Amino acid sequence: MSDDTGALQAAALERFIDAAKRRHGLDLSGYARASLQRRVQQMAERDGHADIDALSAAVEAGATQVDHLISSLSVPVTEMFRNPSVFSALREMVLPMLASWPHITIWQAGCATGEEVYSLAILLHEAGLYDRCQIFATDFNEAALAKAQDGIFPARDARMWSQNYQRAGGQASLGDYYHAAYDHIRLDARLKANIHFAHHNLVTDGVFCEAQLVLCRNVLIYFNRELQHQVLQRFRDSLVRGGYLCLGNRESIHTAPAARDLVAVDADARIYRLASS
Numbered sequence: 001m002s003d004d005t006g007a008l009q010a011a012a013l014e015r016f017i018d019a020a021k022r023r024h025g026l027d028l029s030g031y032a033r034a035s036l037q038r039r040v041q042q043m044a045e046r047d048g049h050a051d052i053d054a055l056s057a058a059v060e061a062g063a064t065q066v067d068h069l070i071s072s073l074s075v076p077v078t079e080m081f082r083n084p085s086v087f088s089a090l091r092e093m094v095l096p097m098l099a100s101w102p103h104i105t106i107w108q109a110g111c112a113t114g115e116e117v118y119s120l121a122i123l124l125h126e127a128g129l130y131d132r133c134q135i136f137a138t139d140f141n142e143a144a145l146a147k148a149q150d151g152i153f154p155a156r157d158a159r160m161w162s163q164n165y166q167r168a169g170g171q172a173s174l175g176d177y178y179h180a181a182y183d184h185i186r187l188d189a190r191l192k193a194n195i196h197f198a199h200h201n202l203v204t205d206g207v208f209c210e211a212q213l214v215l216c217r218n219v220l221i222y223f224n225r226e227l228q229h230q231v232l233q234r235f236r237d238s239l240v241r242g243g244y245l246c247l248g249n250r251e252s253i254h255t256a257p258a259a260r261d262l263v264a265v266d267a268d269a270r271i272y273r274l275a276s277s
């Protein structure tokens with residue numbers, strides 16, 4: 001791609017961002033440009049527009065619903081016990097400390113289609129903590145949230161998820177937590193009892209709840225540094241003293257102002273703790 005083409009595409013992307021904000025109040029200005037550019041381009045092609053400007057014109061004209069924009073642009077890729085070593089670290093280092101609170105509130109931000117929060121529910125169940133937990137699982141993608149709420153997943157994924165579960169130190173068999181039927185698995189209703197799924201936009205909405213654990217993995221990578229810092233501050237403000245924050249493997253608190261108050265518990269697993277005084 002020549003410099004000129006790159007500059008034209010970048011300008012078209014900015015016009016699209018303006019259109020989404022003007023028409024729907026959807027603020028994409030803090031998203032990292034390279035990945036957003038790819039997804040907007042793919043959306044334009046899928047929806048039959050000649051280019052990004054034609055898509056922007058459709059957005060301006062009100063021909064594109066905000067939920068369609070969000071579900072087309074977000075990346076709800078996830079899996080159960082993704083990065084199993086992180087779940088082992090949560091099991092070994094965080095859950096024993098959470099046990100000292102009589103009631104445990106957990107905010108899982110960017111839950112996508114729910115596989116991660118159900119993994120967490122299994123972990124809490126095996127640690128004997130599930131019954132005193134309330135878990136808020138949030139995302140701004142309504143279509144993903146609806147799937148998460150259903151808790152029904154393709155059976156073809158279950159084998160890999162079982163391996164992840166075993167690597168994460170699972171105490172039983174993953175099959176104990178779901179019912180298989182035809183080509184789907186349905187997660188056990190007892191895992192859902194204390195999970196509340198809710199719409200929340202990390203860019204524009206405030207602190208969601210006061211929590212002992214905030215888990216937000218593989219979401220900040222889509223944001224630019226300034227937005228990452230804002231969102232990390234919101235997570236820091238959500239934590240009770242001594243509470244934990246867990247980020248994705250490619251994310252860190254490194255240069256964020258919120259890092260002043262957080263100490264690494266396990267740097268590899270990206271687990272941090274809010275200083276208790």
Ligand SMILES: C[S@@+](CC[C@H](N)C(=O)[O-])C[C@H]1O[C@@H](n2cnc3c(N)ncnc32)[C@H](O)[C@@H]1O
Pocket residue numbers: 074075076077078079082109110111112113116138139140141144200201202203216217218219222248
């Ligand atoms: C790659 S998935 C991560 C899923 C899961 N946390 C994991 O690590 O497997 C990223 C999720 O972030 C959500 N997301 C992106 N921007 C968001 C925002 N501004 N507010 C809330 N959720 C957002 C997307 O909808 C998507 O479901």
